[in-house]
Amino acid sequence: MTDDKKNKNHQSDDQDMMKLVDNLNRKEDVNLNRRAFLKATFGTTVALGLATTPFGVLSVMRDGHNDGERVEIAEADELAVGESKNFVYPKEGDTAILVRTKDDKYVAYNNKCTHLQCPVFYEHKEDILLCPCHKGYFDVNNGHPVAGPPQRELPKILVEVQGGKVYAVGREYRHG
Amino acid sequence: MDKKKLSFLSIFVFLAINVVSLVQVIEGYYGREYGHVYTFMFVSLLSTALATAAFFIWRKEEYKK
Numbered sequence: 001m002t003d004d005k006k007n008k009n010h011q012s013d014d015q016d017m018m019k020l021v022d023n024l025n026r027k028e029d030v031n032l033n034r035r036a037f038l039k040a041t042f043g044t045t046v047a048l049g050l051a052t053t054p055f056g057v058l059s060v061m062r063d064g065h066n067d068g069e070r071v072e073i074a075e076a077d078e079l080a081v082g083e084s085k086n087f088v089y090p091k092e093g094d095t096a097i098l099v100r101t102k103d104d105k106y107v108a109y110n111n112k113c114t115h116l117q118c119p120v121f122y123e124h125k126e127d128i129l130l131c132p133c134h135k136g137y138f139d140v141n142n143g144h145p146v147a148g149p150p151q152r153e154l155p156k157i158l159v160e161v162q163g164g165k166v167y168a169v170g171r172e173y174r175h176g
Numbered sequence: 177m178d179k180k181k182l183s184f185l186s187i188f189v190f191l192a193i194n195v196v197s198l199v200q201v202i203e204g205y206y207g208r209e210y211g212h213v214y215t216f217m218f219v220s221l222l223s224t225a226l227a228t229a230a231f232f233i234w235r236k237e238e239y240k241k
Contacts, residue, residue, distance in 0.1 A: 033185035035238065041229045042187050049224030053200045056217040059210040152207075173208040 073098055073108070073159070074166045084122035086111070089157055089168045095119065096157055098166065101140055102127055106166055108157035115150040129154070142176050148151045180237035183230040190227035194220050 059070070073087045079100040088095045088111070097111040099122050110118040118133035122140065129138035136148035143154040158170040197220035204212030 038184060038187060038231075041191055042227060043192050045187060045191040046224055046226045048198050048228070049220045049225065050196075052198055052217040052220040055201045055205045055213055059205055059213040062208075063210045126230070173206075 005073075005161050025175075070160075072165050073167045076164045076166055078160055079106075082124045084124075087168075090171060096168075097122060097129070098157075098159070099129075099140055105141075106159045107140060107143075108159050108168060109138075109154035110157065110171070111154065113150055114145070114152040114154060115148070120152060120154065144176070179232055183237070186228050187234070190223045190230065193223040195221065199236040203224075209226045223230075 015171050017054050040099050042124040069090055071089060073089065073096075074085055078144050079085055079098070081100055081104055084099045084101055087096050087098060087107075087108075088094055095107055095111050097120065098106060098108040100106055109120070111129075112118070113131035113133065114118050115131065116135060118131050120129050120131045120136075120138060122128075123130045127140055128146070129143070130136070130149065131138075131148070133147050138144065138145045138150065138154055139146050143156050145151060145153065153175065155173045156175045157168050158172065160167045160169050197216045200216040201213050201220065204210070204216065
């Protein structure tokens with residue numbers, strides 16, 4: 001039996017099979033084309049969407065931790081106007097700076113620079129907070145960066161003056 | 177606009193939503209704004225679910241003989 005005869009006998013079967021194969025053969029989708037592009041886009045969409053979940057889980061775990069402990073950090077008359085003092089809040093290792101500003105207000109911030117974690121100091125003459133590592137400047141009144149590489153504000157420590165003492169009562173990461 | 181084209185284009189919209197959401201989630205996490213994190217995580221997961229639905233609709237139409 002010749003090949004032609006074979007094909008004639010099973011012509012309809014072959015056509016059906018070709019239809020199936022044509023429908024199922026997606027190997028060419030591996031090459032860069034419209035279908036592959038959309039599949040890659042969809043994969044990226046799912047990956048980015050799922051990438052948010054670890055942050056959500058970690059947030060749930062950290063959400064209960066309270067920074068609102070009330071701690072005495074200085075005597076009210078310990079600092080003259082334009083002076084500063086270092087302390088730790090809320091934990092050891094969270095170094096902070098308390099400043100009595102020229103307007104006679106107490107302000108406090110965690111003093112790790114938001115650029116590369118160098119310590120931030122109070123520059124009394126210019127009335128500004130300075131990170132000397134890369135010359136990052138922060139406004140002493142609100143902790144926001146005003147010059148240099150830092151892009152984010154310093155975490156603000158809420159202070160209260162009561163009975164001649166200065167207390168740290170909480171912390172805000174994003175403020176004003 | 178037919179179903180196939182609509183689902184095709186919507187996947188790009190969902191991609192844009194997920195990019196923005198991920199940025200917001202990371203910002204919120206490091207800024208200790210956990211409410212922010214939950215909101216944008218929800219938006220992102222919803223967007224992912226809709227993108228998945230859109231993808232299957234597109235696939236069904238695309239490979240239909």
